[in-house]
Amino acid sequence: MEQIVFQFLKRLKIPISSQYVETFLLTHPEFPSLLSVSDLLENLKLVHSIKRINREEIESLESPCLILPERSAKGLISVLTSSNLRKLKSEIASQSLIVISVNPSLINSTNQQKSDFFQEKIKNGAEGLLKITLIVLLGLFLFSIDSIFDFFWVMTSIFGAVVSYLIFSKDLGFKFDVIDKFCNSGKKASCDEILQSEKSIVFGFLKFSDLIISLFVFQLVILGLFVLSDRSINEVWPLFMGIALLSIPAVLYSVYLQYAVLKTWCKLCLIVSAILILQFGMLIGNFFDETIYWGVEDLLGTILLAISYPIILSLTFLVRSRTQEFNTFYQRAVHSERIKNSPKVFYDLLKQQNKAHYSPLYHELVIGNPNAPIKLIIVSNLYCAPCKVQHEEVSRLVESNKEYLSVSMRFVKINKQFNKDISSTQYLLQYWWDNIHNTEKESSLTEQLIHSWFSEMNVESFASSHPLKELKLSNEVKAMAELQEKWIEEIGVSKTPTIFINDYELPSLYTIADLHRILPDLAEYYFLENQHSNLKS
Structure with missing residues (x-):
């Protein structure tokens, strides 16, 4: 199945690596069902639809599509053109078919997917060069x-x-x-x-x-x-x-x-x-x-x-x-990853972790959808290299799950100062308050600000490219910093980065990268949970 799906996407000129497709499908908790294929297309942001049709309706389908004949030994079939549909009708005996129709014109690949695709192109090029070299050597040998x-x-x-x-x-x-x-x-x-x-x-x-x-x-x-x-x-x-x-x-x-x-x-x-x-x-x-x-x-x-x-x-x-x-x-x-990627398994493990009440703080840095069902908190140190890596992954996570996710960023107290009155954390918060807070593009500008900091992790360099209007802390920023430090101390955060999802600490088996697979279904779990709570109340 995984090779059929990859070849289908490749012929649609979708920039995706075979390794990504294979790993996604094989580690999907519902593999080899069509749900795994649908979730892959969803992850790629490809507009698609699924429906069941009769055999007589084949010629009326829109291509490209993937077809699975029910109660048949014939596996998944890739269809790219209308002529393929006419030919397929005479080859399929099954009367009931499940069809996934795909619109290849709408796609927004993540940076990671583009990187994987580029690396695979380099690998394929190297393999092709090696084959040509072997053929030349063989020719010289025979000559x-x-x-x-x-x-x-x-x-x-x-x-x-x-x-x-x-x-x-x-x-x-x-x-x-x-x-x-x-x-x-x-x-x-x-x-x-x-x-x-x-x-x-x-x-x-x-x-x-x-x-x-x-x-x-x-x-x-x-x-x-x-x-x-x-x-x-x-x-x-x-x-x-x-x-x-x-x-x-x-x-x-x-x-x-x-x-x-x-x-x-x-x-x-x-x-x-x-x-x-x-x-x-x-x-x-x-x-x-x-x-x-x-x-x-x-x-x-x-x-x-x-x-x-x-x-x-x-x-x-x-x-x-x-x-x-x-x-x-x-x-x-693969079997372990399949279990790990189950939203139910993740949800049950999450509920067993340390609980930290979300309690939105007074004016904090947030990216994503503030009304999203999943609220993630990342506690960081501004001079922590692993925190830099996780913030980059958080950006990718928000990019692909904007409707499901809100991310709040809180920072531990550090001793490194910009001057005797302002710490590095306070400087960052003050700049955010003066230039980004309550603006129309607050979420995207906040994300750019954090990216700028972690690209340098040096307060003097950051200050030269992000000057304050006045070298003085406002009362609001002082309150922000104190509330963050108090919350982090009460929760008992002992390492950075530490991630919380809807009040619970991220299980140690998981990383932020793992959430790409789980978030859409996890959002549905929380939606149903909220509905149940509302009915009880």
């Missing part, structure tokens, strides 16, 4: 081969390495849509059934996929070393003949296992078997034709080369083990 027999042998090794890589990847659980479709087409065809069978395990721990990818990588490494060192490739043929002789029983066992025991076929395994038989045939043919040299001039060197195969096999086994461990860890982490 340096002066024998037709050597050339075709190298081509079979490359093709075998590619197919065995696909088998190895599938064995580890990676999905390739085109390959999966190829493997499962036709009667009695299932690569996964063969690869996951206990019969495919050798010596109790090695798998068929380990052996074959190691074999072809071994061939390419040995051939590459000989070509680059200007040594004659003829020296490797006796070694390759020995390995080819050992591979024939493995090929016969693989075919027997598929035909007689499991009674199903792995097409990729059959391709590998065909390549190994072809290589064996090429060596046998040249052996009788005596077109290549079969003597062993350097016995010790040949033995050392042969030892490199078990080394490559051991590395392959290590890669498999570490990848499986990572996949297990990743799946557990």
Whole structure:
């Protein structure tokens, strides 16, 4: 599902990274339901609608859209044009469909999403450059081969390495849509059934996929070393003949296992078997034709080369083990995040935290919607680096949840002074009072003011760019600072930044960044809670 949604958004030219889409969907508490997709679109600020239709209404839909046939094995379908809709009607048997229609013209990506998208473009560019480099090196390698027999042998090794890589990847659980479709087409065809069978395990721990990818990588490494060192490739043929002789029983066992025991076929395994038989045939043919040299001039060197195969096999086994461990860890982490991102879990944990009465203070710095159902307080130190990071995250949180969120900023007492009568905190508050308080754009200007402070965290530099009208504290600002300090002392704040949400301290398991996923549903919880309280009263 996650790849279908990403490709859908990508084709709509929406600047979003595949990692962001995958992480959002997989860690959504309702994955793989369409609610997870809808929440993703909501998070991206994409205007969309969801409805259920009959199959006969398909052609009347507006594209682009995502369609999920109900009670059907067919998964989520991406539709970009009206012509796709007409074609789709003839392919879907299900009479009931759920449709998410999307308006791609209205989108407001956050800075973080733009940054992720840019980083992914750089990564994709680097991967593309690496592929081009490998292709060029491979071309130079093939160009340096002066024998037709050597050339075709190298081509079979490359093709075998590619197919065995696909088998190895599938064995580890990676999905390739085109390959999966190829493997499962036709009667009695299932690569996964063969690869996951206990019969495919050798010596109790090695798998068929380990052996074959190691074999072809071994061939390419040995051939590459000989070509680059200007040594004659003829020296490797006796070694390759020995390995080819050992591979024939493995090929016969693989075919027997598929035909007689499991009674199903792995097409990729059959391709590998065909390549190994072809290589064996090429060596046998040249052996009788005596077109290549079969003597062993350097016995010790040949033995050392042969030892490199078990080394490559051991590395392959290590890669498999570490990848499986990572996949297990990743799946557990995804499951944990899915639970963590549940609004109900967050709400219940929040209610178990230390309670601090909100009690709006006399004239304080607020950004966001003052009437929002969720009121967040961030207690900061003006010279605290982690506070700077959290204030930046708060800005992003407000940007994407303006209708749900109000953020009040309170500051701990600090000893750093602008002069003997005014502290750094008091200077900031006085500037806010003189220039921002009660203005039409109070929220956005307050946000800019805090950003300006934390970009420098130096009162002299700040004062030069934000001069006071008069170097004197007003009675209102004195009262503001005293009330904040008194409230912080009564609550018992011992560290900065400390976050409170609707009277409760943010659970230690969560950060402000986690709230991006939770706030919309959390606002609904508080809305229902307020309704219940009103009914009781």
